[in-house]
Amino acid sequence: IGKNGANVETIKKSIVDFTGKDAALNIVEIKNPDKDAQLVAESIAAQLERRISFRRAMKFAMQRAEKAGAKGIKTMVSGRLNGNEIARSEAYNEGTTPLQTLRADIDYGFAEAHTTYGIIGVKVWVYKGEVLAKKNK
Known part of the structure; x- marks a missing residue:
């Protein structure tokens, strides 16, 4: 733009x-792209397409989100990781991500990395805090 x-x-x-x-x-x-789940997922996918190790890409993205002020982040990659013949999923958490709590402000993002071995899916959940409803009096 x-x-x-x-x-x-x-x-x-x-x-x-x-x-x-x-x-x-x-x-x-x-304002803060490191706290936006979709942008974090797309950045991890871009790094995977450039043949960077998936663990390193996930850990760096999680550290940047924590420094940006996220209360918790969960990342998951699925597919033929490191070119293995059998696909698997690996997920890492840092901080808290209360996915079952309705008032939690959780941002979700998904991206795909198109590698020579196939497609690797990247999912990211970023916990930004709680949404507190205003009381009606």
Whole structure:
């Protein structure tokens, strides 16, 4: 998109040219990309495509999220890890991720890494804190 949304009009024009219909773009800036689960998952997937070890990619992403202020993070990768013939899943937790608590503010992201051995799925859960409902009086 560029600095201060410089390319917004060109993107909008290309969408209108492609679809033939008027399009409205709503662009939201993400203040802290290390706490956004979708961006963390896409970053891990990109590292896997560049042949970086899956454990190293997961650990670094979890450390960055913790430093950014996340209360907990859970990452999971599934597929032919390290090119093994039998697919498996590996997950790591850091901090707390209360997935069964309704008031927990948990962000979820999913991405796929297309490697020479096949597709590796990456799932990320980021716990940002609790959402406290306002009391009705």
